Amino acid sequence: MEVLKGRVFVLGDDVDTDQILPGYAMAEPFEQLGKYAMAGAPGLDFLNRVQPGDIIVAGRNFGCGSSREQAPIALKMAGLGLVVAAGFARIFRRNAINIGLPVYVADIAGVLKDGDIIEVDMVKGVIRYPEGQVAAKPLSDNVLKTLDYGGLIPRVRAELGIS
Amino acid sequence: MNLIESHLAKAAGLDKVSAGMDVSCKVGYVAAHDVTAPIAIKQFREIGVDKVFDPKRVLLIVDHIYPAASEKARDSVWIMDDFAREFGIPIYKKGEGVIHQIMYEKHRAEPGELVVIADSHTCTCGGYGAIGIGVGSTEAAAAMATGRLDLEVPAVVQVYLTGKLKENVFGKDFILYLGEIFGTDYLTDKGLLITGPGIECFSVAERMTVCNMGTELGSMITLFGTEEKEMEVEEIREIDLSTLNPKIAKPFSPANVCDVAEVAGLPITQVVVGSCTNGRINDMEQVALALKGRQVHPGVNMLVVPSSKNVLNTMEEKGWCKIIREANATVLNPGCGPCFGAHEGLISNRDVVVSTTNRNFPGRMGANKGQIYLASPATAAASAIAGKITVPGTEASL
Numbered sequence: 425m426e427v428l429k430g431r432v433f434v435l436g437d438d439v440d441t442d443q444i445l446p447g448y449a450m451a452e453p454f455e456q457l458g459k460y461a462m463a464g465a466p467g468l469d470f471l472n473r474v475q476p477g478d479i480i481v482a483g484r485n486f487g488c489g490s491s492r493e494q495a496p497i498a499l500k501m502a503g504l505g506l507v508v509a510a511g512f513a514r515i516f517r518r519n520a521i522n523i524g525l526p527v528y529v530a531d532i533a534g535v536l537k538d539g540d541i542i543e544v545d546m547v548k549g550v551i552r553y554p555e556g557q558v559a560a561k562p563l564s565d566n567v568l569k570t571l572d573y574g575g576l577i578p579r580v581r582a583e584l585g586i587s
Numbered sequence: 588m589n590l591i592e593s594h595l596a597k598a599a600g601l602d603k604v605s606a607g608m609d610v611s612c613k614v615g616y617v618a619a620h621d622v623t624a625p626i627a628i629k630q631f632r633e634i635g636v637d638k639v640f641d642p643k644r645v646l647l648i649v650d651h652i653y654p655a656a657s658e659k660a661r662d663s664v665w666i667m668d669d670f671a672r673e674f675g676i677p678i679y680k681k682g683e684g685v686i687h688q689i690m691y692e693k694h695r696a697e698p699g700e701l702v703v704i705a706d707s708h709t710c711t712c713g714g715y716g717a718i719g720i721g722v723g724s725t726e727a728a729a730a731m732a733t734g735r736l737d738l739e740v741p742a743v744v745q746v747y748l749t750g751k752l753k754e755n756v757f758g759k760d761f762i763l764y765l766g767e768i769f770g771t772d773y774l775t776d777k778g779l780l781i782t783g784p785g786i787e788c789f790s791v792a793e794r795m796t797v798c799n800m801g802t803e804l805g806s807m808i809t810l811f812g813t814e815e816k817e818m819e820v821e822e823i824r825e826i827d828l829s830t831l832n833p834k835i836a837k838p839f840s841p842a843n844v845c846d847v848a849e850v851a852g853l854p855i856t857q858v859v860v861g862s863c864t865n866g867r868i869n870d871m872e873q874v875a876l877a878l879k880g881r882q883v884h885p886g887v888n889m890l891v892v893p894s895s896k897n898v899l900n901t902m903e904e905k906g907w908c909k910i911i912r913e914a915n916a917t918v919l920n921p922g923c924g925p926c927f928g929a930h931e932g933l934i935s936n937r938d939v940v941v942s943t944t945n946r947n948f949p950g951r952m953g954a955n956k957g958q959i960y961l962a963s964p965a966t967a968a969a970s971a972i973a974g975k976i977t978v979p980g981t982e983a984s985l
Contacts, residue, residue: 438771438840440948447928447951450622451652451659454629464950485772485805489946490927491707493626493723514776514807515707519723566609577633580729586635 425563425571428506428526429543430479433470434536437483440464441516444487444495457494458501476503479542481533483509487516496520506544508532508551521567524575530560589743589817591778591808594699594718606742606821615700615717617730618646620686621653623705623723625666630728639674640734646694647671648679648686650922656930684895684921687711687863691795692897703730707802708863708945713810714795721802741807742821743778748785750829755979757873758793759865759943759963762800763834767844768824775805780820782812785828792867799864800945803841833978835941836961839949847966847978854886857940858971859952860964861892861919862926865943868901870964875907877968877979878914884974889916890932892924916971928952934959941970 443464445457452460462470480486480499486509487495496519499507507520510531520527528546536542536553543552549562563571573579581587588596588603596604598612617640619627624647631639639645647667655661664680671678679689687708696702698716702709705727712719720736730736746765765779779801781794789797794811801809816823833847860866860874874891883889891911893899899921902908908918925932926944933953934940940952940959947959962970965979972982 440946442928442946442948442951450927450929451657451663453659453662454626464955466955485775488771488805489707489948491705491709491721491723492622493705493725494622497626511772511775513772513805515721515723515802518726522723522725576725576729577630580634580732584634584636584732 425526425547425568427543427545428479429541430477430505431475432479432481432536432538432540432542434533434538435480435482438485438488439482441487441489441492441495445492445498450492450494454497457498461498461502471502474502474504477505478503479505479544480507481536482507483533484511486512488513491515493519493523496523496525500525508544521570522576524571526571528560528563530558532558589780589819590812591743591780591810592740595740597699598701604740606740608740609737610740611735611737612701614703614730614734614736615696616644616646616690616694616702617727618648618686618690619705619724619727620651621649621660621663621667622651623727625663626724627705627728627731628666628670630725631731634728634732636732639676639731642675645676645731647676648689650685651927652929653682653920653922682920682922684897685863685866685923687799688866688894691715692895701736703727703736708799710801710806710809711795711799711863713798713801713808715791716811718808718810720808741776741778743780744774744822744824745780745782745817745820747816747823747825748781748783748828749825750785750827752788752828752831755965756831756833757963757965758789758796760831760834761828762797763836763844763961764831766800766804766836766842767834769804771803771840771842772805776807778808778810779804779806780810780812780817782815782817784814786811786814788828790869792869795867796864800841803945833963833966835966835976836947838947838958838960841946841961847962847976850976851978853939853976855939855941855970855975856887857932857934857938858887858889858967859892859925859932859940859942859944860967861894861924862944863894864945865964866892866894866898868898870943871898871902871907873964874968875905875910877965877972878916879910881914881972883915883971886974887971888932889971890919890925891916892919893921895921925952941967941976943967
């Protein structure tokens with residue numbers, strides 16, 4: 425897992441899955457999901473602003489609510505490279521890793537503003553931002569392994585010996 | 588070990604597990620519904636195995652958008668139907684009911700067995716003693732192929748209950764109260780174990796309501812234990828049930844909870860009773876008791892959604908459907924109904940809803956500023972009649 429560098433969107437606590445991917449969009453075909461990323465938070469104007477490799481930095485309990493995997497898929501398809509949050513809801517965190525969208529726990533939303541550029545090294549556990557840097561817990565070997573495979577499905581294929 | 592650890596140890600084939608251990612557990616059932624199954628099926632096909640781990644233990648259930656509200660929703664059913672036929676697994680596609688209720692009625696896991704469903708409310712089955720773990724589509728696909736689920740053994744918070752509930756206080760009020768004290772993320776990645784002599788207050792159906800909303804508190808597993816206090820847990824909270832009043836969650840968080848009395852009098856425009864949280868026979872009985880001989884307030888749409896065909900049959904046999912219709916409320920087909928904002932009762936920014944469902948996030952039932960209050964069926968029905976939020980038991984007499 426290489427060091428990820430990107431421009432940030434700063435969000436608050438409890439960003440739920442209905443904001444990330446609203447219920448009305450759940451029946452959309454897989455390929456269309458990127459068009460609905462953050463559509464439940466209209467004030468954010470995410471789709472008009474997001475650029476490839478951008479990073480969401482949020483507070484506590486990011487991704488709370490539904491198990492809909494459409495939520496992290498939509499973020500990934502819209503070009504988002506990473507979500508950093510003070511905490512993640514369990515199912516969202518696992519879903520994101522399982523589809524190959526990195527998520528990383530660090531409480532840095534308070535020191536950043538929209539548009540800041542940060543550099544995140546999830547192997548060493550360092551985040552560099554304009555005014556300094558902060559240490560965070562490195563990703564576990566298990567999570568790194570899944571992300572290095574590109575998600576759970578390629579990993580399961582490898583583990584079942586399917587080439 | 589505590590009860591959750593004992594169950595996980597057995598599923599993992601180990602003598603002992605403890606919090607923080609990574610284990611691979613044998614799974615009893617794997618299921619998905621029309622919103623999560625299409626992606627699970629896509630991922631399953633990508634794995635490239637030619638069968639599911641056990642065709643009797645992998646199920647597909649159409650509950651979220653039935654009957655189809657769009658061509659795309661109908662396409663999802665066809666994807667599921669093709670997969671069910673190809674792999675020889677059961678499918679429910681005729682509006683039989685909500686996945687968690689169908690699992691209870693027709694594919695009930697044994698106590699301690701793992702149930703893995705691509706739906707966050709899988710924790711519902713903790714009400715009948717099974718270990719329900721909600722996952723996303725990809726993890727469900729992997730479990731369909733392997734019959735196993737990798738997880739980390741959670742630290743367990745035990746809520747030890749004493750006392751008896753007052754009249755008009757229900758399982759829903761209790762789980763909302765847990766939201767009030769724990770918030771939305773204190774229990775993230777933890778197990779929530781509910782024990783003590785107070786659990787006798789709750790029928791299995793009420794226990795399912797309680798466990799259903801464990802996910803709103805972030806918990807990984809929510810489970811009813813026994814009357815005995817367990818000692819090998821991370822934390823114990825004691826609660827005297829007799830101190831609880833009817834509770835309500837205000838917009839826009841299921842943990843933004845207060846006594847119903849504190850917001851009583853607020854005018855409302857829609858009431859929803861149903862969902863995997865509160866769509867069972869006992870819930871419908873509360874509605875019928877409240878509405879008998881009364882009328883829903885002219886300014887309120889009241890939608891009643893049984894959680895299964897079986898529940899609807901009982902409602903008809905007991906005459907409750909007629910009571911509900913004569914009160915000017917609407918009985919919808921079994922399923923998820925308007926809970927998650929895809930069909931059958933979407934709201935605008937002008938609406939204020941009292942709902943027995945599980946989430947009141949912005950936009951959950953439609954418009955972003957539409958306000959949703961979460962409460963018990965008794966509170967919802969009393970509020971529907973009065974046209975304003977009402978503490979059950981305080982309605983004007985006939």
